[in-house]
Amino acid sequence: MHVTMTVNGEEVERDIEPRVLLVHFLRENLGLTGTHWGCDTSNCGTCVVQLDGQPVKSCTVLAAMADGHAVRTVEGLDAGGTLDPVQQGFMVEHGLQCGFCTPGMMLTARALLDENPNPTETEIREAISGQICRCTGYATIVRAIQWAAEHPAEAVEKVAQS
Amino acid sequence: MTIVDEPRTGSEHGRHHDHNPAADDAARPVGFGRLQRKEDPRFIRGQGNYVDDIVLPGMLHGAILRAPVAHARIVSIDTSEALARPGVRAVITGKDLEPLNLAWIPTLSYDVQSVLVTDKVRFQGQEVAFVIADDRYAARDALESIEVDYEMLPPMIDARRALDPDAPLVRDEMEGRTDNFINDWECGDKAATDAVFANADVVVRQEIVYPRVHPAPMETCGAVADFNPVSGDLTLYETSQAPHAHRTVIAMVAGLPEHKIHIISPDIGGGFGNKVGIYPGYVLAIVGSIVTGKPVKWMEDRSENLMSTSFARDYIMQGEIAATKDGRLLGLRADVLADLGAFNGTAQPTKYPAGFFNLFPGSYTWEAVHGKVTSVYTNKAPGGVAYACSFRVTEASYFVERMIDRLAIELDMDPAELRLKNFIATEQFPYDNKAGFEYDSGQYEMTMRHAMQLAGYEDLRREQAEKRARGELMGIGISFFTEGVGAGPRKHMDILGLGMADGAELRIHPTGKAVVRISVQSQGQAHETTFAQIVSEEIGIPPEDIEVVHGDTDRTPFGLGTYGSRSTPVSGGAVALVTRKVRDKARLIAAAMLETRPEDLEWEKGRWFVKGDPTAGKTIQEIALAAHGTMELPEGVDGNLDAEVTYDPPNLTFSYGAYFCVTDIDKGTGKVTVRRFVAVDDCGTRINPMVIEGQVHGGLTDGVGMALMEIIEFDSDGNCLGGTFMDYLIPTAMEVPDWETGFTVTPSPHHPIGAKGIGESATVGSPAAIVNSVIDALRPLGVTAIDMPCTPSRVWDAMQGRPTAPV
Numbered sequence: 001m002h003v004t005m006t007v008n009g010e011e012v013e014r015d016i017e018p019r020v021l022l023v024h025f026l027r028e029n030l031g032l033t034g035t036h037w038g039c040d041t042s043n044c045g046t047c048v049v050q051l052d053g054q055p056v057k058s059c060t061v062l063a064a065m066a067d068g069h070a071v072r073t074v075e076g077l078d079a080g081g082t083l084d085p086v087q088q089g090f091m092v093e094h095g096l097q098c099g100f101c102t103p104g105m106m107l108t109a110r111a112l113l114d115e116n117p118n119p120t121e122t123e124i125r126e127a128i129s130g131q132i133c134r135c136t137g138y139a140t141i142v143r144a145i146q147w148a149a150e151h152p153a154e155a156v157e158k159v160a161q162s
Numbered sequence: 163m164t165i166v167d168e169p170r171t172g173s174e175h176g177r178h179h180d181h182n183p184a185a186d187d188a189a190r191p192v193g194f195g196r197l198q199r200k201e202d203p204r205f206i207r208g209q210g211n212y213v214d215d216i217v218l219p220g221m222l223h224g225a226i227l228r229a230p231v232a233h234a235r236i237v238s239i240d241t242s243e244a245l246a247r248p249g250v251r252a253v254i255t256g257k258d259l260e261p262l263n264l265a266w267i268p269t270l271s272y273d274v275q276s277v278l279v280t281d282k283v284r285f286q287g288q289e290v291a292f293v294i295a296d297d298r299y300a301a302r303d304a305l306e307s308i309e310v311d312y313e314m315l316p317p318m319i320d321a322r323r324a325l326d327p328d329a330p331l332v333r334d335e336m337e338g339r340t341d342n343f344i345n346d347w348e349c350g351d352k353a354a355t356d357a358v359f360a361n362a363d364v365v366v367r368q369e370i371v372y373p374r375v376h377p378a379p380m381e382t383c384g385a386v387a388d389f390n391p392v393s394g395d396l397t398l399y400e401t402s403q404a405p406h407a408h409r410t411v412i413a414m415v416a417g418l419p420e421h422k423i424h425i426i427s428p429d430i431g432g433g434f435g436n437k438v439g440i441y442p443g444y445v446l447a448i449v450g451s452i453v454t455g456k457p458v459k460w461m462e463d464r465s466e467n468l469m470s471t472s473f474a475r476d477y478i479m480q481g482e483i484a485a486t487k488d489g490r491l492l493g494l495r496a497d498v499l500a501d502l503g504a505f506n507g508t509a510q511p512t513k514y515p516a517g518f519f520n521l522f523p524g525s526y527t528w529e530a531v532h533g534k535v536t537s538v539y540t541n542k543a544p545g546g547v548a549y550a551c552s553f554r555v556t557e558a559s560y561f562v563e564r565m566i567d568r569l570a571i572e573l574d575m576d577p578a579e580l581r582l583k584n585f586i587a588t589e590q591f592p593y594d595n596k597a598g599f600e601y602d603s604g605q606y607e608m609t610m611r612h613a614m615q616l617a618g619y620e621d622l623r624r625e626q627a628e629k630r631a632r633g634e635l636m637g638i639g640i641s642f643f644t645e646g647v648g649a650g651p652r653k654h655m656d657i658l659g660l661g662m663a664d665g666a667e668l669r670i671h672p673t674g675k676a677v678v679r680i681s682v683q684s685q686g687q688a689h690e691t692t693f694a695q696i697v698s699e700e701i702g703i704p705p706e707d708i709e710v711v712h713g714d715t716d717r718t719p720f721g722l723g724t725y726g727s728r729s730t731p732v733s734g735g736a737v738a739l740v741t742r743k744v745r746d747k748a749r750l751i752a753a754a755m756l757e758t759r760p761e762d763l764e765w766e767k768g769r770w771f772v773k774g775d776p777t778a779g780k781t782i783q784e785i786a787l788a789a790h791g792t793m794e795l796p797e798g799v800d801g802n803l804d805a806e807v808t809y810d811p812p813n814l815t816f817s818y819g820a821y822f823c824v825t826d827i828d829k830g831t832g833k834v835t836v837r838r839f840v841a842v843d844d845c846g847t848r849i850n851p852m853v854i855e856g857q858v859h860g861g862l863t864d865g866v867g868m869a870l871m872e873i874i875e876f877d878s879d880g881n882c883l884g885g886t887f888m889d890y891l892i893p894t895a896m897e898v899p900d901w902e903t904g905f906t907v908t909p910s911p912h913h914p915i916g917a918k919g920i921g922e923s924a925t926v927g928s929p930a931a932i933v934n935s936v937i938d939a940l941r942p943l944g945v946t947a948i949d950m951p952c953t954p955s956r957v958w959d960a961m962q963g964r965p966t967a968p969v
Contacts, residue, residue, distance in 0.1 A: 020299075035208070038381065074206075
């Protein structure tokens, strides 16, 4: 079947098998390997991307379901060379170790902050509770998202200067 | 380096608002300290390079058909329908591997393991056939078309029955074998221990089960094999924590010359021991590439990872502790039954079949101890060393810390007081633990008191008393662990005959930038940052000017890899020593440049200068340029600023820590909530406090997982009940508290920079603190023991006075 969608602001179209999962479409058809795959059961959330601004687990979304919609992946967080505050926060607060869950965590964080710019710690923990990180113990991820909430403008400025 | 006299302690709870030195060019920090990671820029942009991200021209995809049953003879396999499917290139079975001598391969413990079943299935999920197809969907589809006729056999599941005379035989292919016994191992002094127990005031017995759990890194295991039939070169991209050891073993197994094998472990999405072993899938990818003449990718799915790759623990431990009435420890016995599954696939050093269970006496002085471990085969997946365990240290530490608390209950004594009364004293180090290990250093009482102060121990006990008066269930659990990490001295420790040493190579380029090549492989531990910091500390070049190369056998020196917290203790030692070697060479060149004698020079970070005349000196960058320049070099000095070493550590490094866990238990449901967790760790010299804190946080979360939710169970037919993330539960952000960490610093006296391993400390130390806390919460109900995982139903059973189901 033929699908057309916007991925990180660019329109893409491909002919695919109807059963192709969005995660495989992104990774294998488009070569966007920043989105990872970690389980078969929608439990781990390493595959989280944004679909029309909402975090979804791309291992449980068919590429066909994204037809006509807008997808944002980790490759689209770094817009025009300027790091998203969430990306900066993850570096400053050591919110990542092996880096495998990180793209999904950051996309959830970005969606959270878009909706709720000043989340409480509990709201942050709830937002990422559908995702597993095996390395960090979550506290530094929470701090990273808090950092992003506190530094929206400064972060952008800092990178622009460098 | 000697132990510091003055206590050095601290805590690091919460956010870091301090200035980030790495972002400031003027600061150009050198050496140890908090520093943002050099690996992060690629990961936060989605530019990591994991095995599944690798795509080679013409690459095919493999998928493994796995046995649906635990024990069955294979009558026939019909692959014809699968072969006829569109896109399928080949289907390989055990019969195809037999003539290649690849149906069975060695394990890392002198046993053999099956690659594809030739005779009978020995665990559910075992590899039966391998399909190679044009894409991953076609390969998966074809698995459905393979017809296998199984003749069912009674499974051997309960390890406690494995040595019964009528137990089903797991390994009947081994000539002359009539039982499921693997090996016995002992340490300590049995006769002396018997004598101590015979005369003790108090003896307490307790069975402690450490159930089967799984490392479950977020990235599953996989490989891309690329065999070039013309040159005979094999390039293998692989999820490996030990690429050099894998290359050697694959050379032995596959009969390929070692110099023709190139292993690349790119970014690894977590390992925790899961990526130490050599799995059938790796071998099948290689065979697939040889057969098809094209690159073959194999990535397992989550169920394959949980059901077939290296599990951890599965130790059934009988403990006995002897003491005086007033709480002086006298003797300790451990009698362990170890369930190793269908093949002995552990990755212990050869002379240590029960790993470093020698650490079971813990952090205390005893008159005598005796430990015994008996290992058996069952119809379960093989493995047994994985999950951040430093070679059975986790089991040993959990055992002794549960036993100490059990004794405290018996004596009606405060568990903190009981520990303080029996610690090995600082002046007793180096300390022979009576079970075969010599602990290098420790300041246990200082660390314990620091943790008690951070936790507010006395206030917590007061709060608990008030809550108990109201009928609420609040627990305070303690664990004080000592782990021995950094295997190891090569004369004592090897894997398949390969001594456990590690190499390092350092080059200072003419412009004063550096590259250091190491044999260990990061799975998230930040080697690219911390190893650059070690070089930086020793030679004064900023870490950002130092490239760390790892994970590629063609670009790095030989060494045994990353597991058992050995990167900093072994490879970190190698990196410090190779840098000192370069520094010594730089001194000779600097002396020539300054027209003086080397012994008249003095070192300050980054620069040799003339004693008494600090203005006359040469920076390491100036020396590097001169080394490659036109000046006449001193006799015997080559025209470069390079060096290489192989570091053979004289002993393990003995990290330790004091952990306090506060739990609340819901009386209506049995649900345990970890409200607070205070962890004070001592890993000697601290290279990067931010990375250390991260390592500790991750391990504490593993501990919550094992203590409260993680378990791989089997039903009586041998069906794995933990084969998906719906069944195998891992903590999310909702189940863990905001960690409170602290530290003390007791440098290792024998390590070049005084550092000790930290990667597994929290996984080793935390489960006992949590379970002890649960038991402490349930004390008013008469509970004295509970086995992991403390799920609501198991806690509920304990609350009702029912024994928890054996695991």
